[in-house]
Amino acid sequence: MSRAGFVLLPVVVFGIPLAAALIDLVTTRRPNAHPVGYYVNQFAVDHPIFAAGLATVIGALIAHFFLNIGDG
Numbered sequence: 001m002s003r004a005g006f007v008l009l010p011v012v013v014f015g016i017p018l019a020a021a022l023i024d025l026v027t028t029r030r031p032n033a034h035p036v037g038y039y040v041n042q043f044a045v046d047h048p049i050f051a052a053g054l055a056t057v058i059g060a061l062i063a064h065f066f067l068n069i070g071d072g
Contacts, residue, residue: 009065020036023036024036024037
C-alpha cells in the first residue's frame with residue numbers, strides 16, 4: 001500500500017464516524033430535532049432493499065480495504 005493509502009484509510013475510517021458524531025451533536029442541540037440515527041432508521045424502514053444493498057456494498061468496500069492492505 002502506498003503512503004497515501006496509509007494516510008487516507010485512517011482519515012476515512014475515523015473521519016466518517018467523527019463527522020456523523022458532530023452532525024448528531026448539532027442536530028440534537030436544536031429544539032424538536034431528531035438525531036442522525038432516527039433518520040437512518042426511517043430510511044431503512046422505508047427502503048429496506050436499498051438499505052440492505054447499500055450496507056452490503058459498504059461492507060464489501062471496507063473488507064476489500066482491510067483484507068488487501070498487505071498487497072502492494
